[in-house]
Amino acid sequence: MQLLERSVFALSLFACIAILASPVKAGEAVPTNSPRVQAIQKAGIFRVGVLANPPWLVENTSGGGDQWSGPGWTLAKEYARLLGVKLQPIAVSHETKVPVLASNQVDMTISPLSVTPERLKVIDFITYSATSLCVFGRADNPKVANAKTIDDFNKEGVIVAYYTGGGEEHWVKNRFPNATLRGVSTAGTAAPVEEIIGRRADVTPINRIPWVALNKKVKGLKALPEGNNCQDSKEMGTDVGSAIDKNQPEFLAWLKAVAARMQPELAAEESRMIEKM
Amino acid sequence: MDLDVSPLIDSWRFLASGLGLTILLSVAAVVCSFVLGLAVSLGRMYGPPWLRVLLAFYIDSMRAIPVFVVLVWIYFAVPIISGYSFDPFWAALTGITIHVAAYVAEVIRAGITSIRKGQTQAGLAIGMSGAQVVRKILLPQATVRMLPAFGSIVSVTIKDTAIAAVIAVPELMRQAETVAGQSYRPIEVFTTVMVIYFLVIFPVTRLIDRYYIRVAHLGRS
Numbered sequence: 001m002q003l004l005e006r007s008v009f010a011l012s013l014f015a016c017i018a019i020l021a022s023p024v025k026a027g028e029a030v031p032t033n034s035p036r037v038q039a040i041q042k043a044g045i046f047r048v049g050v051l052a053n054p055p056w057l058v059e060n061t062s063g064g065g066d067q068w069s070g071p072g073w074t075l076a077k078e079y080a081r082l083l084g085v086k087l088q089p090i091a092v093s094h095e096t097k098v099p100v101l102a103s104n105q106v107d108m109t110i111s112p113l114s115v116t117p118e119r120l121k122v123i124d125f126i127t128y129s130a131t132s133l134c135v136f137g138r139a140d141n142p143k144v145a146n147a148k149t150i151d152d153f154n155k156e157g158v159i160v161a162y163y164t165g166g167g168e169e170h171w172v173k174n175r176f177p178n179a180t181l182r183g184v185s186t187a188g189t190a191a192p193v194e195e196i197i198g199r200r201a202d203v204t205p206i207n208r209i210p211w212v213a214l215n216k217k218v219k220g221l222k223a224l225p226e227g228n229n230c231q232d233s234k235e236m237g238t239d240v241g242s243a244i245d246k247n248q249p250e251f252l253a254w255l256k257a258v259a260a261r262m263q264p265e266l267a268a269e270e271s272r273m274i275e276k277m
Numbered sequence: 278m279d280l281d282v283s284p285l286i287d288s289w290r291f292l293a294s295g296l297g298l299t300i301l302l303s304v305a306a307v308v309c310s311f312v313l314g315l316a317v318s319l320g321r322m323y324g325p326p327w328l329r330v331l332l333a334f335y336i337d338s339m340r341a342i343p344v345f346v347v348l349v350w351i352y353f354a355v356p357i358i359s360g361y362s363f364d365p366f367w368a369a370l371t372g373i374t375i376h377v378a379a380y381v382a383e384v385i386r387a388g389i390t391s392i393r394k395g396q397t398q399a400g401l402a403i404g405m406s407g408a409q410v411v412r413k414i415l416l417p418q419a420t421v422r423m424l425p426a427f428g429s430i431v432s433v434t435i436k437d438t439a440i441a442a443v444i445a446v447p448e449l450m451r452q453a454e455t456v457a458g459q460s461y462r463p464i465e466v467f468t469t470v471m472v473i474y475f476l477v478i479f480p481v482t483r484l485i486d487r488y489y490i491r492v493a494h495l496g497r498s
Binding site for chain 2: 051052053054058059061062063065090091092093095096099102103104105134186189190192193213214217218219220
């Protein structure tokens, strides 16, 4: 009898320790009534759409080590761990990173997406970061060299390039109604740098975070707003995060709860990735 | 101009893996499209009337629709219609195959019809079946005549694989976009990729041309 009582006590103690040690909080319990979660657990894999976009999702092209890193990947790994399934990265492109959700080719896109009104109509976001825009051009271009504010580009004779379908498209069309706009297809970079270097456009927007790396690697460019290397820009302040298809409320709530809990870790990782850029 | 090739040196294995997949996809697409194209061509030439109409429609459709559109449709529409999710590689292979096979079918049809009818009549007259005439008389001669056109089709097929980057097949172009995007060195990266494509395609087309010169006499009738 004493042995039985001791066993029950030990088991109860163990269960308490396990619950306290587990990083899962209330609201983070894996939803059992979500069709998506059921499908993921049945398949045993959590499919995530991946497309490199530093600093949030970085692809290792050196041929050795982990293929993916960054806050977006860290968050995805946590989701897979909590669901008890394997994480499977599925390559997507800029053209397919949103449509793959509706066609059920991935469970979530972790290629970082800016929140825009157009995207909100078709997908739901799990945001974990925020950013804003800079506008850059060649420093030897008089239109850029003489500009003091971004408003100086909103005039006839200035050509503004942007990625069609990108998060900045809506902002460009509203911000520069008087300039000539030049929509281009993405070539994989954070901004159509080739349009600027090739002098087919005067300026183009870029997320302020990849601007830091671009400015280090490509000489002869100038960005606005000036000051602190454009990091204080308030242009198109937007949230950034991962995305899932619409109409999955239980799944979305759970994903957001986990992201909220991991926010400090994700912010710290983002800072580390920016320093390495 | 400030050039920096270090991203290429650091990522050579990554780009090499893309090149490997480009070659794999190209070879698979060439083989599959030639097999399908042969079947379509023979069906169009010797099949029942209803089949000829169907295959003619298929050929004209594929020649009227850009391969990019075909790829995207297969990648997005088929999963929604069928519920079956296509891996990007198989979607690309399927799209390129059914697109290129239409051109192959027309080249084969042109090659077969270029053989003088007397050869067919002679074969039938000595008791060969229709299938034997096609297999033993027409196709061997027609194949030689079709070689230059086949060389062009092989070259176009290899180049078409670069379009697969849009549906995220990790072939050379897609890998190059990733390296360019993370290194901000598009000029160095894409110039290198252009040279690589040239080094792959140029010898293939030259080889086919030289082989044709050696065997051209066998195609005379």
